[in-house]
Amino acid sequence: MQMLHPHRGSIQQYMEQIEDPDHGRPSSCPQCRNKEPLRAHGFYSRTIVDEAFDGWIRIRRYLCQACLRTVSLLPEWALPFMRFSIPVIAKTVKARLMQNQIWKVAAPAAPHEPGEPDQPTAPLPQVPPPSDEGSAGTALPVAQSQPIESN
Numbered sequence: 001m002q003m004l005h006p007h008r009g010s011i012q013q014y015m016e017q018i019e020d021p022d023h024g025r026p027s028s029c030p031q032c033r034n035k036e037p038l039r040a041h042g043f044y045s046r047t048i049v050d051e052a053f054d055g056w057i058r059i060r061r062y063l064c065q066a067c068l069r070t071v072s073l074l075p076e077w078a079l080p081f082m083r084f085s086i087p088v089i090a091k092t093v094k095a096r097l098m099q100n101q102i103w104k105v106a107a108p109a110a111p112h113e114p115g116e117p118d119q120p121t122a123p124l125p126q127v128p129p130p131s132d133e134g135s136a137g138t139a140l141p142v143a144q145s146q147p148i149e150s151n
Helices: 011-017 086-098
Strands: 002-005 039-049 053-063 070-075
Touching: 011 053, 039 070
Parallel strands: 002 070
Antiparallel strands: 039 053, 053 070
């Protein structure tokens, strides 16, 4: 389960604060409602694109000792399953709706993979156009199925 954790500040401040397992620790399990504080259970990494950041952040995980399920604390500006931060999404939607920009202009450029330098992609191989001879083109052989013998 993922929970949004209130965090106001930069991504760098978040990455410093997340090292402390007590910072934001849930006091009870949101899944089974056990009243015992959850135990720190490591991290996982995910990507985030913000106005001043494009890279990996660590997300703190906690384990409930009663139901043995984990809870992840996402910073409030990082929605589950979304690569772009809320401020970037809001800026894009505002540019689209208020300034009447087309999506390609309003949306931020698709960033490269985090941690990799910008490199041009290799051109795709060119496929020759079909010939006019035999408008249906060349038929590919179809594999014949063989009956399965049973003993």
